[in-house]
Amino acid sequence: MIQEIAVVLLLILSLVYLCYRVNRKFFSKEKGCDTCAFSGKEKIEPLN
Amino acid sequence: MKIALFGNPNTGKSSMFNLLTGLRQQVSNFPGVTIEKRSGTFKIGVQKHQLTDFPGTYSIYPHSLDEEIVSQVVTNPTHEDFPELAIVVVEASNLERNMLLFTQLYDLKIPLVLVLNMWDIAEKNGIKIDIPALESLFPGTPMITMNARIGLGKERLFAAISTSKRAQEVIPFYNGFFPSPINDKDAQKQEIQDRYEKLRAILPTIQGKKSSVKSTFSRKLDAILIHRFWGYFIFSAVLLIIFQFIFAFATFPMDWIEHLFITLSTWLSGALPDGVFNNLLTQGILPGIGGVLMFIPQIALLFFFIALLEESGYLSRVVFIMDRLMRPFGLNGKSIVPLMSSVACAIPGIMATRTISDWKERLITIIIAPLMSCSARIPVYTLLIALVIPKTYVFGFISLQGLVLFALYSLGLVAALLLALILKKFIRSKDKGFLIMEMPEYKKPRWSNIMISITEKIKVFVWDAGKVILAISIILWVLAAYGPSDSMSSKIRAVKETSLYKKSTEPQKETMIASAKLEGSFIGITGKYIEPIISPLGYDWKIGISLISSFAAREVFVGSLSTIYAVHDENERQENLQTHLKEARRSDGTPVYSLATGASLMVFYVFAMQCMATLAVVKKETKSWRWPLIQLVIMGIMAYVGALITYFILT
Numbered sequence: 001m002i003q004e005i006a007v008v009l010l011l012i013l014s015l016v017y018l019c020y021r022v023n024r025k026f027f028s029k030e031k032g033c034d035t036c037a038f039s040g041k042e043k044i045e046p047l048n
Numbered sequence: 049m050k051i052a053l054f055g056n057p058n059t060g061k062s063s064m065f066n067l068l069t070g071l072r073q074q075v076s077n078f079p080g081v082t083i084e085k086r087s088g089t090f091k092i093g094v095q096k097h098q099l100t101d102f103p104g105t106y107s108i109y110p111h112s113l114d115e116e117i118v119s120q121v122v123t124n125p126t127h128e129d130f131p132e133l134a135i136v137v138v139e140a141s142n143l144e145r146n147m148l149l150f151t152q153l154y155d156l157k158i159p160l161v162l163v164l165n166m167w168d169i170a171e172k173n174g175i176k177i178d179i180p181a182l183e184s185l186f187p188g189t190p191m192i193t194m195n196a197r198i199g200l201g202k203e204r205l206f207a208a209i210s211t212s213k214r215a216q217e218v219i220p221f222y223n224g225f226f227p228s229p230i231n232d233k234d235a236q237k238q239e240i241q242d243r244y245e246k247l248r249a250i251l252p253t254i255q256g257k258k259s260s261v262k263s264t265f266s267r268k269l270d271a272i273l274i275h276r277f278w279g280y281f282i283f284s285a286v287l288l289i290i291f292q293f294i295f296a297f298a299t300f301p302m303d304w305i306e307h308l309f310i311t312l313s314t315w316l317s318g319a320l321p322d323g324v325f326n327n328l329l330t331q332g333i334l335p336g337i338g339g340v341l342m343f344i345p346q347i348a349l350l351f352f353f354i355a356l357l358e359e360s361g362y363l364s365r366v367v368f369i370m371d372r373l374m375r376p377f378g379l380n381g382k383s384i385v386p387l388m389s390s391v392a393c394a395i396p397g398i399m400a401t402r403t404i405s406d407w408k409e410r411l412i413t414i415i416i417a418p419l420m421s422c423s424a425r426i427p428v429y430t431l432l433i434a435l436v437i438p439k440t441y442v443f444g445f446i447s448l449q450g451l452v453l454f455a456l457y458s459l460g461l462v463a464a465l466l467l468a469l470i471l472k473k474f475i476r477s478k479d480k481g482f483l484i485m486e487m488p489e490y491k492k493p494r495w496s497n498i499m500i501s502i503t504e505k506i507k508v509f510v511w512d513a514g515k516v517i518l519a520i521s522i523i524l525w526v527l528a529a530y531g532p533s534d535s536m537s538s539k540i541r542a543v544k545e546t547s548l549y550k551k552s553t554e555p556q557k558e559t560m561i562a563s564a565k566l567e568g569s570f571i572g573i574t575g576k577y578i579e580p581i582i583s584p585l586g587y588d589w590k591i592g593i594s595l596i597s598s599f600a601a602r603e604v605f606v607g608s609l610s611t612i613y614a615v616h617d618e619n620e621r622q623e624n625l626q627t628h629l630k631e632a633r634r635s636d637g638t639p640v641y642s643l644a645t646g647a648s649l650m651v652f653y654v655f656a657m658q659c660m661a662t663l664a665v666v667k668k669e670t671k672s673w674r675w676p677l678i679q680l681v682i683m684g685i686m687a688y689v690g691a692l693i694t695y696f697i698l699t
Binding site (some may be wrong): 007013014018 | 325526
């Protein structure tokens with residue numbers, strides 16, 4: 001039973017993560033590139 | 049204090065930024081790397097300063113989006129980024145060209161510190177600069193010599209920043225009206241000419257030797273490396289060697305990583321209690337993640353060579369010779385840098401198109417950039433090449449597998465050029481852009497920079513792609529392990545009734561039942577629906593499912609195949625993906641991964657826009673859904689038709 005619950009939780013988490021990612025990439029106002037090699041400590045702003 | 053870093057492209061601003069802030073912004077011996085402002089902080093004693101690195105520009109009058117940001121900041125004292133102090137970085141051996149921007153900033157009355165960077169190269173070239181004489185021409189501006197790459201002169205810079213005080217009333221360097229109106233190009237041209245004339249008159253008195261004289265070594269090398277014929281020949285040879293290395297030296301660590309995951313999977317399968325979570329972990333997550341992570345050595349090797357070429361200064365020569373090659377295809381010279389960047393990843397490549405002033409030229413470059421083979425294609429290419437291309441040698445020393453990888457990269461480039469030619473007919477631009485680029489000196493590569501570049505890129509690959517692969521592996525496993533209640537059992541019943549099943553051995557029977565269960569699962573049913581669309585390309589439904597899931601990112605294709613075949617493998621043999629794929633058979637007994645299918649898949653991945661992140665960046669850069677969708681359709685058609693033709697020819 002515990003194993004089944006763990007699988008269901010992981011499945012839900014995966015779906016939520018993918019939806020979050022699609023939303024962030026296509027619909028957020030954040031900077032375009034979040035896969036480039038930045039350190040994360042830098043404040044990066046879009047040009048326009 | 050708000051401090052800004054300004055200077056011409058490739059003068060070492062980003063090295064300076066990293067030196068002061070301790071951050072790891074990408075640096076290279078290559079102009080146009082910084083295309084947006086980036087901020088960090090540093091302390092001198094107890095005083096904290098905010099440092100902003102701006103894109104390189106030759107003057108305050110902008111020609112492109114990245115240059116515009118400098119102009120907007122320096123000409124508007126009310127701008128939130130207007131600096132209290134600006135560090136102007138110039139190349140000490142190229143004062144004449146570099147000083148133009150400095151004189152403009154000086155006349156804008158911004159307190160300045162002038163850094164004569166790359167002092168080592170100037171000294172090597174016998175250039176002597178009379179610093180006190182130069183300082184007397186620009187009162188109130190401290191001038192220091194530095195070598196930012198190795199941190200030489202940092203203390204002097206700190207002292208200059210701490211003591212910098214600029215007199216408000218200074219005699220301007222330029223006597224005419226300044227700044228010239230933003231739309232009056234003639235006035236700007238005149239001002240720049242006048243400034244250059246004045247600089248030409250002054251500089252010989254303060255420097256011992258004419259600047260910008262390239263070392264004999266650089267000139268001799270350039271004579272060969274940018275030669276009309278030998279330049280291209282050498283570049284092709286360099287690429288070929290890189291691809292040979294990727295195949296020759298990555299095998300051992302790849303096998304090691306793969307073995308590690310198989311061992312871990314086998315151990316966990318025995319150590320954890322039987323159940324669905326055990327199956328998810330050993331058949332879904334570990335094969336999915338391991339299948340992609342095993343390609344880290346190849347990607348690290350590719351980035352090592354790219355970083356090496358950048359650091360040494362050779363990549364700038366490649367840009368120069370590519371400019372010559374691309375002009376007949378109507379491509380702007382400034383398109384070359386984004387296209388070259390796209391070999392690592394299309395996202396920074398597309399962002400680098402901000403340096404292109406003409407919107408239409410920029411749009412064409414954005415559309416064709418993803419056709420350049422990026423590092424995410426490496427796992428797909430190398431998996432398929434190892435599967436269908438024999439490990440033989442041409443002329444006894446050139447690996448055929450490396451040669452095919454070279455051909456795939458070349459195909460992407462040719463396709464990009466041809467698409468640009470076609471797009472030019474539809475998207476006409478009036479403005480003919482051109483590329484102005486200074487050839488940097490050849491430098492001994494700094495291994496620390498190369499290592500930083502590799503580790504940052506691998507970190508991004510593992511962390512960013514890893515999260516998507518993990519999520520997709522879990523979803524795929526659930527879809528492959530479960531199905532509509534009667535679907536799986538009816539498939540199993542049907543298999544058990546066949547004469548082939550009755551004649552088979554026990555392990556064969558287990559495999560047949562696993563296949564039947566998979567076909568009856570949600571993923572099997574979906575796969576069978578899309579099979580008619582992809583079967584003309586030689587693909588079965590498992591490839592189809594992997595193609596769809598790899599829309600998130602190309603490397604997911606490998607992870608998805610790993611998961612699907614691991615679920616299929618009920619015998620718990622924990623074989624590697626290569627073995628699974630080699631053993632995969634169609635219903636008529638022929639191998640699924642024949643040369644025709646493998647080549648067709650490779651061609652598909654050369655052309656297909658299988659990258660959600662790239663589409664998102666195109667949407668953000670073009671500010672509309674129109675262009676990413678057009679791009680998706682164009683590349684999709686190219687991929688399908690290209691794969692179809694390849695399969696048709698090879699069968």
